[in-house]
Amino acid sequence: MKSQRLIVANWKMNPETPEAAREIFLATRRVGDKLKRTETIMCPPAIYFAGLAKLASKKVHIGAQNLFWENSGSYTGEISSTMVKSSGGSHVIVGHSERRELGETNEMINKKVLAALKQELTVILCIGEKERDAHGEYLSFVKQQLGSALSGIQKKFVENFIIAYEPVWAIGKSDREAMKGSDMYEMYIYIKKVLTEMLGREYAETIPVLYGGSVSALNAEDILNNGHVNGLLVGRQSLDPIQFKDILTIADAQVKAAK
Ligand code: PGA
Secondary structure, eight states, rough: OSSSSEEEEESSSSSHHHHHHHHHHHHHHHHHTOOOEEEEEEEEEEEHHHHHTOOOOOOEEEEESSSSSSSSSSOOOOOHHHHHHTTTTOOOEEEEHHHHHOOOHHHHHHHHHHHHHTOOOOEEEEESSOOTTTHEEEEEEEHHHHHHHHHTTOOGGGGEEEEOOGGGGGSSSOOOGSHHHHHHHHHHHHHHHHHHHOOOHHHHHOOOEEEESSSSTTTTTHHHHHHOOOOEEEGGGGGSSSHHHHHHHHHTTTTGOOO
């Protein structure tokens, strides 16, 4: 049976040394291994990936922060889904807003999604609007991101798909500026509706939807309980094992509210 909660740690371009990376990973694994209903997915920078993948466990997985759509070739600086898979990775974040900001388009994201699914990696697809407007145009924006990322995906791969809704305006802020649980619930319903239109109800129901953007131990409970999300994508706070432990513990304890 699938875990009822998924917590993704996005380390971004941190920490600065492999020793520190190992320390954070091991401290979190000690906590993650004891959780009953929660799986943790640690996404370190690519340079630490293979070393940390050896330390992954049944409940604490390792994922990449990005990949390229070809398996090998003349693509300086890129890593492929076959490399992630053969180095012990099981997940990959695709379409993070910080990568979109560097020029990644919906079309490129779709190619990455298809390449990762082909290798049976689980894709954590990031979507989210830059800002909100009174006319609800942000909803069409999110729908378009979803539609293009999912274009051409075979339904058999749907079980390897996770959506992380990360409104760009809520990333990298204080914990009070994260989205409120009740607002997240509206977005959760909207995302499920769009997925149902695209894939049918049966498939749409199986895709977990996470929230990301300034998650901390102070707002995790509200977002999980009142947002009804299946988990969280945590940036800065996942680098602090003490804070992250609290988030993981809250997630595991609040599992009743998950849908
Ligand atoms: P944050 O980052 O938790 O530091 O806001 C989240 C993300 O960008 O994935």
